[in-house]
Amino acid sequence: MTLSNSSIVDKAAEVAAKATPIPIAIRVRGLSDRSIAWLFIAPAITLLLAINIFPLLWAVYLSFTNFRANRPNAVVEGVGLxxxxxxxxxxxxxxxxxxxxxxxxxxxxxxxxxxxxxxxxxxxxxxxxxxxxxxxxxxxxxxxxxxxxxxxxxxxxxxxxxxxxxxxxxxxxxxxxxxxxxxxxxxxxxxxxxxxxxxxxxxxxxxxxxxxxxxxxxxxxxxxxxxxxxxxxxxxxxxxxxxxxxxxxxxxxxxxxxxxxxxxxxxxxxxxxxxxxxxxxxxxxxxxxxxxxxxxxxxxxxxxxxxxxxxxxxxxxxxxxx
Incomplete structure (x- = not known):
């Protein structure tokens, strides 16, 4: 069974389309509004967590120790409450x-x-x-x-x-x-x-x-x-x-x-x-x-x-x- 010239061209275009990577812009268009929103705010949230959460956790840890900032090389011991x-x-x-x-x-x-x-x-x-x-x-x-x-x-x-x-x-x-x-x-x-x-x-x-x-x-x-x-x-x-x-x-x-x-x-x-x-x-x-x-x-x-x-x-x- 032989294919016409137009069918051959359409088949080749379909194969090429499958082989060619989809551009990022086209892939982004397929994302939902919520996904795009998270994509934009994720860096800011990550930065805020690093700036606020880490110092808070570090302060909680230090509050149970005898650490002194003017003696950073001294032995740190836990003192409980x-x-x-x-x-x-x-x-x-x-x-x-x-x-x-x-x-x-x-x-x-x-x-x-x-x-x-x-x-x-x-x-x-x-x-x-x-x-x-x-x-x-x-x-x-x-x-x-x-x-x-x-x-x-x-x-x-x-x-x-x-x-x-x-x-x-x-x-x-x-x-x-x-x-x-x-x-x-x-x-x-x-x-x-x-x-x-x-x-x-x-x-x-x-x-x-x-x-x-x-x-x-x-x-x-x-x-x-x-x-x-x-x-x-x-x-x-x-x-x-x-x-x-x-x-x-x-x-x-x-x-x-x-x-x-x-x-x-x-x-x-x-x-x-x-x-x-x-x-x-x-x-x-x-x-x-x-x-x-x-x-x-x-x-x-x-x-x-x-x-x-x-x-x-x-x-x-x-x-x-x-």
């Missing part, structure tokens, strides 16, 4: 945790109140609201190092504008206004700076929550002759509450790790009145060189923050489901 026992029974560490809780509470409270008020005002789109929104956002755009040094000069009793402003309002001589050197005022000096810098961040999140409320809900409330105060408490606050709680979560985690601002302003002083947990951890790790004990302290902090955040997220999910 001794480091954790010393951390949990150390009064200095509990004092640092108490100081941290003080900062977290007051900074979050002030930032939530001021941030929500600013968001509420800007949401009403008064004349020039775009300009003032930009002005309010400026502190958040600055580096913590810049903010810390900037406010350190403002707090100077001799040349600082803050001292002159307080002296003008109260009549107290500027030489007596020692914000950073006074045991009672130093914590509040740091709270003021952190509130000034991060209130715009809270304002943005609250503003997103306010802008997400549909207008027809307010229109229906007006039809029912609900007062502005009633609309605020029955519509605005409940519907913006998940965003407010989200801002509390973000700022709580960040303020629990507060380090650079305190270091630049007071260094933990005067005495140890502003020594937060992160500064205590740094001193144990890089001044006392108690690497094993500082690793245990870091793990305790991690577990505390992670546990509290999980509990808070569950409460946030319940609010969202209402």
């Amino acid at each position: 001794r480091n954790y026992e010393r951390v949990l029974n150390d009064p200095d560490i509990w004092q640092a945790m108490q100081t941290t809780a003080h900062f977290v509470f007051w900074t979050i409270l002030l930032q939530m109140v001021i941030g929500f008020v600013l968001a509420y005002l800007i949401d009403h789109k008064f004349r020039g609201h775009a300009f003032w929104t930009t002005i309010v956002l400026i502190p958040m755009m600055l580096s913590p190092a810049v903010v810390g040094n900037f406010w350190r000069f403002l707090y100077e009793p001799q040349i600082g504008l803050f001292a002159y402003a307080v002296s003008f309002l109260t009549g107290i001589p500027t030489t007596q206004i020692q914000m950073l050197g006074n045991v009672s005022l130093a914590p509040w000096a740091i709270i003021i700076v952190d509130t000034w810098m991060w209130t715009p961040y809270v304002m943005l999140i609250c503003l997103a929550g306010l802008r997400s409320i549909p207008d027809y809900i307010y229109e229906a409330a007006e039809v029912d002759r609900a007062s502005a105060w009633r609309q605020f408490w029955s519509i605005t606050v409940p519907m913006a509450l998940p965003f407010i709680m989200l801002a509390v979560l973000f700022r709580g985690i960040e303020n629990f790790k507060m380090f650079d601002m305190v270091t630049l302003l007071t260094g933990g002083g005067p005495g140890s009145v502003t020594e937060v947990a992160s500064i205590t951890l740094k001193r144990q790790a890089f001044e006392a060189w108690a690497t094993g004990r500082s690793s245990a302290f870091a793990i305790v902090l991690f577990v505390a923050v992670f546990g509290l955040a999980n509990i808070y997220v569950k409460a946030l999910n319940k609010v969202k489901q209402r």
Whole structure:
């Protein structure tokens, strides 16, 4: 049986196609969207795991040893839970945790109140609201190092504008206004700076929550002759509450790790009145060189923050489901 010329050509083309490797571009076209997505994000995930998971596991290992970073060649011995026992029974560490809780509470409270008020005002789109929104956002755009040094000069009793402003309002001589050197005022000096810098961040999140409320809900409330105060408490606050709680979560985690601002302003002083947990951890790790004990302290902090955040997220999910 003979084949025509066209059949021979088609057969040859089919054989050649089977023998020729399929180009990569054609093979990629056959992948699903999920496979292509994993192909792109796999390098990033691998890098993040290498940067975050390995140091965490290494810190967990060191927390059960007597390792000291200034003696890398010394014999490393396991000490069991001794480091954790010393951390949990150390009064200095509990004092640092108490100081941290003080900062977290007051900074979050002030930032939530001021941030929500600013968001509420800007949401009403008064004349020039775009300009003032930009002005309010400026502190958040600055580096913590810049903010810390900037406010350190403002707090100077001799040349600082803050001292002159307080002296003008109260009549107290500027030489007596020692914000950073006074045991009672130093914590509040740091709270003021952190509130000034991060209130715009809270304002943005609250503003997103306010802008997400549909207008027809307010229109229906007006039809029912609900007062502005009633609309605020029955519509605005409940519907913006998940965003407010989200801002509390973000700022709580960040303020629990507060380090650079305190270091630049007071260094933990005067005495140890502003020594937060992160500064205590740094001193144990890089001044006392108690690497094993500082690793245990870091793990305790991690577990505390992670546990509290999980509990808070569950409460946030319940609010969202209402």
